[in-house]
Amino acid sequence: MSPFTDCMKKGAPFVRNLLNVLDFLKKPNASMLVSGTRDRVNLYEKFRKAIEATFPGTIEQLMSKAEEKKSQLKKKLTFWDSVSDSNVGAFKFSF
Numbered sequence: 001m002s003p004f005t006d007c008m009k010k011g012a013p014f015v016r017n018l019l020n021v022l023d024f025l026k027k028p029n030a031s032m033l034v035s036g037t038r039d040r041v042n043l044y045e046k047f048r049k050a051i052e053a054t055f056p057g058t059i060e061q062l063m064s065k066a067e068e069k070k071s072q073l074k075k076k077l078t079f080w081d082s083v084s085d086s087n088v089g090a091f092k093f094s095f
Contacts, residue, residue, distance in 0.1 A: 015062070
């Protein structure tokens with residue numbers, strides 16, 4: 001097991017936020033908002049390549065987990081969907 005996989009199981013903060021960081025770096029104004037570097041060209045590509053070089057397959061694994069969560073949320077009925085009658089559009093009550 002890789003150290004990164006171990007961190008993912010423990011829920012390390014940098015793992016949970018990695019996709020958010022990548023989304024942020026995709027934004028057109030990210031180069032103006034990121035501090036601490038003089039090299040502000042292609043931050044997204046450079047960061048992604050560095051992560052992939054250090055932890056191969058990590059980004060794809062996180063993206064697939066995020067897609068699974070999205071699909072599970074879509075499948076899960078909301079409270080109002082579970083109490084409404086789809087045929088009539090009214091609420092159903094049972095005792």
